[in-house]
Amino acid sequence: MIRTPGLGIVKGMGLTLRRFFEPKATIKYPEVRLDVPHKFRGRLQLLYDEYGAIKCETCFQCAQACPIECIDMGGLDTKGRFHVHWGPPETYGERRDESALRRSGRPVPDASYAHFEGIDVGPLEAILEDFDHDPRHMLQILEATQAAYGHLPVAALKLISHRTGAWYAMIYGTASYYRHLRFEAPGNEVQSAAIDAHRPSEATYLAGFEAALAGGGGAGAGRGKGRGGGRGAEA
Amino acid sequence: MTALSRTWSRLTLPGKLIFSILPVVLVLTVGLIAVLVLFGPTIIQFLADNIWLVRFVVAATAILVMSIPTAFLIIYMEMKGIALMNLRIGPDRVGPFGSLLSVVHGLKVLAKEDFSPTGTDRLVFTLAPVVVYMATIMGLLVIPFAPGLFGQDMSIALLYFFAVGGLTVVGLLMAGWSSFNKYSLLGGLRSAAQIVSYEIPLTLSVVGLLMLAGTMSLNQLALNQAGWFTNWYVFQQPLGALIFFIAATAEANRTPFDLTEADSEIVAGFATEYSGMRFGFFFFAEYVNVFVISALFVTLFFGGWNAPFAWPEAWQITLNLNPGQLGILLLILFAVIPVIGTLVLAAPFLLARSSMPAWQAIIIGFVLFNLVAVAAVVGIAYIGWDWVAGLLWFLGKSYVFVFVFVWMRGTLPRVRIDQLMGFAWKWLLPASLLNLFVTAAAILVFAS
Numbered sequence: 001m002i003r004t005p006g007l008g009i010v011k012g013m014g015l016t017l018r019r020f021f022e023p024k025a026t027i028k029y030p031e032v033r034l035d036v037p038h039k040f041r042g043r044l045q046l047l048y049d050e051y052g053a054i055k056c057e058t059c060f061q062c063a064q065a066c067p068i069e070c071i072d073m074g075g076l077d078t079k080g081r082f083h084v085h086w087g088p089p090e091t092y093g094e095r096r097d098e099s100a101l102r103r104s105g106r107p108v109p110d111a112s113y114a115h116f117e118g119i120d121v122g123p124l125e126a127i128l129e130d131f132d133h134d135p136r137h138m139l140q141i142l143e144a145t146q147a148a149y150g151h152l153p154v155a156a157l158k159l160i161s162h163r164t165g166a167w168y169a170m171i172y173g174t175a176s177y178y179r180h181l182r183f184e185a186p187g188n189e190v191q192s193a194a195i196d197a198h199r200p201s202e203a204t205y206l207a208g209f210e211a212a213l214a215g216g217g218g219a220g221a222g223r224g225k226g227r228g229g230g231r232g233a234e235a
Numbered sequence: 236m237t238a239l240s241r242t243w244s245r246l247t248l249p250g251k252l253i254f255s256i257l258p259v260v261l262v263l264t265v266g267l268i269a270v271l272v273l274f275g276p277t278i279i280q281f282l283a284d285n286i287w288l289v290r291f292v293v294a295a296t297a298i299l300v301m302s303i304p305t306a307f308l309i310i311y312m313e314m315k316g317i318a319l320m321n322l323r324i325g326p327d328r329v330g331p332f333g334s335l336l337s338v339v340h341g342l343k344v345l346a347k348e349d350f351s352p353t354g355t356d357r358l359v360f361t362l363a364p365v366v367v368y369m370a371t372i373m374g375l376l377v378i379p380f381a382p383g384l385f386g387q388d389m390s391i392a393l394l395y396f397f398a399v400g401g402l403t404v405v406g407l408l409m410a411g412w413s414s415f416n417k418y419s420l421l422g423g424l425r426s427a428a429q430i431v432s433y434e435i436p437l438t439l440s441v442v443g444l445l446m447l448a449g450t451m452s453l454n455q456l457a458l459n460q461a462g463w464f465t466n467w468y469v470f471q472q473p474l475g476a477l478i479f480f481i482a483a484t485a486e487a488n489r490t491p492f493d494l495t496e497a498d499s500e501i502v503a504g505f506a507t508e509y510s511g512m513r514f515g516f517f518f519f520a521e522y523v524n525v526f527v528i529s530a531l532f533v534t535l536f537f538g539g540w541n542a543p544f545a546w547p548e549a550w551q552i553t554l555n556l557n558p559g560q561l562g563i564l565l566l567i568l569f570a571v572i573p574v575i576g577t578l579v580l581a582a583p584f585l586l587a588r589s590s591m592p593a594w595q596a597i598i599i600g601f602v603l604f605n606l607v608a609v610a611a612v613v614g615i616a617y618i619g620w621d622w623v624a625g626l627l628w629f630l631g632k633s634y635v636f637v638f639v640f641v642w643m644r645g646t647l648p649r650v651r652i653d654q655l656m657g658f659a660w661k662w663l664l665p666a667s668l669l670n671l672f673v674t675a676a677a678i679l680v681f682a683s
Contacts, residue, residue, distance in 0.1 A: 009647065016320040016646040026324040 051208040119155045123148040128163050135166035138174050142181055151185045294386035298375045303341075306522040310337040312634075313522075313641045320645035344518075347511035352415065355508065359413035364509070364516030367406030371520045373399045374527045379454045381540045381625030392453040393445070396531065397438055400486070403520075404430050407495070407505050410517070414508040422504025425652070426495030430486060432656060436663035437482035440475045443674035444468050444535060453531075457539030464543035469536040474670045476536040478663055483528045485655070488521060489640050491647040492655055496521075529636035530629070537632055540625030552618055576604040 027034060047055045127144045131137040141164070145156050152175055161168040175181045246254065271278075282289050311326070311334055318325025326333030351360050374396045376386035389395055404427045411423015447468070448456055460466050469476045485492035496504045506517050533539060561568065581600025584591060616623040650658070 012646045013642060016642060019320045019322055020316070020642075022322060024319070024324050025322045028324070028327075 051204065117153065117155070119149065119153050121155075121159060124156055124159055128160065133163050133165075135164040138164070138166060138171065139178070142171070142175055142178075146181055151182050154183075290387075294376060298372055298386065302372045302375070302519070302523045305526050306519040307337040307341060309522040309525055309637055309641075310340070310518075312637065313644065316638065316641040317645040320642070341515065344515035345512055349512065350510050351513075352508050354415035356413035356415070359409050360508075361513070363406050363410035363413060364513045364520070365406075366409060367403055368516045368520045368523075370399055370402035370406060371524045371527060373402075374531070377453055378527070378530050378534060379457050379539060380530075380629050381622040384622050384626065385454055388452060388454045391451050393441065393451045393456075393535075396453075397434070400527075401430075401434060403524075410509065411505040414505070416508050419505050419507045422495065422507065426488070426505055429488075429492065429494060429652075429655060432659040433482045433485035433492075433663075436478055436659060436667045437486055439664070439667035439671060440478035440482060441535065442667075443475050443670050444472050446671075446674055446678060447471060453534050453539075457534055457541065460538040461541050462545045464538060466541075467536060467538040467543075472536065472670070472674070474666060475674075476532075478667050478670065479536065480532060482659075482663060483532060484640070484643070485659070487524045487528045487640070489525065490644040491650050493644075493649060494652055494655060497649055525637055525640050526633060529633045529640065532636055533629065533632040540629040542624065542628050573604065573608075576607065577601045580604050580607070 049055050124145060127141060127148065130144070131141050138160075141160060142152060145160070146152055149156060157171050157175065158168065160166070161171050175183070243251070243254075314336065315325040315333065326336040329335040329339050351357060377389055377392035377395055379385040379388075407426045407430070408423045411420045411426075414420070444456075445451060448459055450456060450459075456468075460468060484490075488495045494504075496506060506514055509517060559565075577597060577600045579600070580603040581596040584599050585593060585596040613623075613627075617627065618624075
């Protein structure tokens with residue numbers, strides 16, 4: 001094709017002149033409103049960041065604002081330990097089970113909901129009685145509870161908080177500080193794997209950072225080096 | 236005394252201003268009347284003897300006054316036109332279809348603080364916008380708007396135009412230099428380089444036309460192109476017209492050659508440190524310049540104020556209206572015609588649509604009558620006075636080219652500085668020399 005000098009200019013000028021007479025795209029918003037369904041709230045979607053982690057901050061604002069209560073939030077807290085949700089937990093559990101059964105045709109166990117399983121409070125009452133409901137013996141209480149139940153269930157922590165008068169947050173802090181205290185039954189590998197799949201651990205983040213920092217051609221070489229504290233071995 | 240001071244203290248600030256200015260105005264008015272009564276005939280005699288002085292003052296005032304609404308109109312055209320080309324609506328809040336937005340912009344700019352940064356050369360910094368603005372509008376003094384309607388019919392009008400237009404560079408350099416900012420200085424030098432480079436093809440492109448016309452007087456050039464539109468110089472000098480248009484675009488700092496103040500790239504070039512009305516002057520000068528360049532282009536190549544057709548003499552309508560003959564009937568007509576016209580034009584609406592109340596029909600009739608009356612007045616003026624006809628044609632043609640400038644701004648991307656310079660020196664200059672050579676050869680061949 002022969003390039004004619006100035007032909008592009010003529011074409012462009014023709015285009016803008018056509019646009020000049022075409023109907024306009026602007027909507028004068030306060031005066032003119034698009035015909036939108038009354039309860040339209042846009043597309044409900046959770047977004048993911050560049051490392052594949054979900055961007056949701058679990059602030060529950062969407063669930064609170066939802067006019068027909070169709071948004072139901074459930075998941076783990078930011079440390080991957082606690083199940084959080086909007087609304088009364090028992091209602092949530094019922095609705096979740098019902099919904100999962102309806103959609104999949106079979107009962108779907110909720111691994112993270114296991115934290116909220118009820119417990120037999122008999123042993124715990126005895127332990128608390130032994131320590132005279134004294135919050136100053138918190139570590140001993142927690143160790144005895146773990147010895148009795150195998151781990152520290154949420155219900156047990158709540159009951160300890162209630163009986164001793166110590167803040168739940170303090171008890172949680174104590175329990176999470178000592179390495180020998182755990183929140184899950186030992187050997188629950190399946191659940192840990194499920195949590196890891198759902199929400200990448202810190203090592204995955206680091207790996208992603210390393211890959212991003214390596215950049216360009218070095219992207220393949222840098223991958224996976226951050227995992228397992230291998231950052232110092234980079235050379 | 237106390238009563239007087241108490242009354243004074245009760246006045247608001249505007250009241251105090253008015254009461255202090257009022258006596259001065261009174262004294263001045265009385266003095267003016269006294270001077271007119273005492274020395275009136277002498278002054279009139281002096282002005283009649285020095286009619287050139289009156290003409291100069293009137294022309295300069297008229298051009299200064301007309302430049303402001305022209306700038307407003309072109310700024311509005313640009314905002315609206317580019318918006319429409321971008322499939323937007325553009326200004327639509329102030330005035331009908333947003334047409335007063337540029338006026339409000341002007342008022343905003345006027346109300347801003349008169350600010351000059353530390354280290355500026357105050358005098359030069361203040362003078363630079365004035366120089367740019369004056370250099371722009373002084374070109375209008377020689378442009379013939381209509382038969383007999385021009386500031387001055389110089390024999391070297393075109394030369395004067397280019398000489399005065401070249402002063403813009405001085406203003407830009409002044410602005411860049413006095414800003415005490417190296418980027419402004421670079422911007423000023425950059426714009427000077429651009430404008431000086433494009434002056435050469437701009438001037439050379441007109442030389443061929445001047446050889447054809449044998450005159451530099453713009454009025455004479457417009458007269459030469461009378462008759463049918465085939466007499467326009469654009470048909471004898473198409474290459475010259477093209478080069479002139481391109482070079483004029485660069486002269487006026489318009490897209491695609493608006494590197495002097497490429498708003499998206501180099502902040503504002505020479506005008507970086509300017510704000511308020513000083514910047515406003517640069518801004519106005521740019522838009523007035525668009526009109527000036529369009530007007531010159533029309534005058535040189537598109538027949539000036541001539542209509543594109545020339546009907547035979549027999550078809551000419553001559554109006555021999557002398558409203559004075561009607562006497563007192565004229566007053567009665569003035570009182571009666573609007574009422575009758577309104578009612579007559581309202582009647583069809585009232586009769587055709589039974590749902591319309593009478594007051595709505597009358598309002599419609601009044602608006603229609605106004606349109607008809609304006610059309611009639613303009614039509615009679617067009618037929619009766621050839622300067623009205625000429626002015627209408629001239630402004631119409633000029634604004635067509637103003638629209639072309641706006642249209643180009645809505646379409647074309649900005650060129651790079653090296654492309655800009657290369658285009659001027661490698662293409663436009665040889666092309667204008669070729670045009671000059673061919674024209675000269677043609678004159679030699681056909682004249683002998």
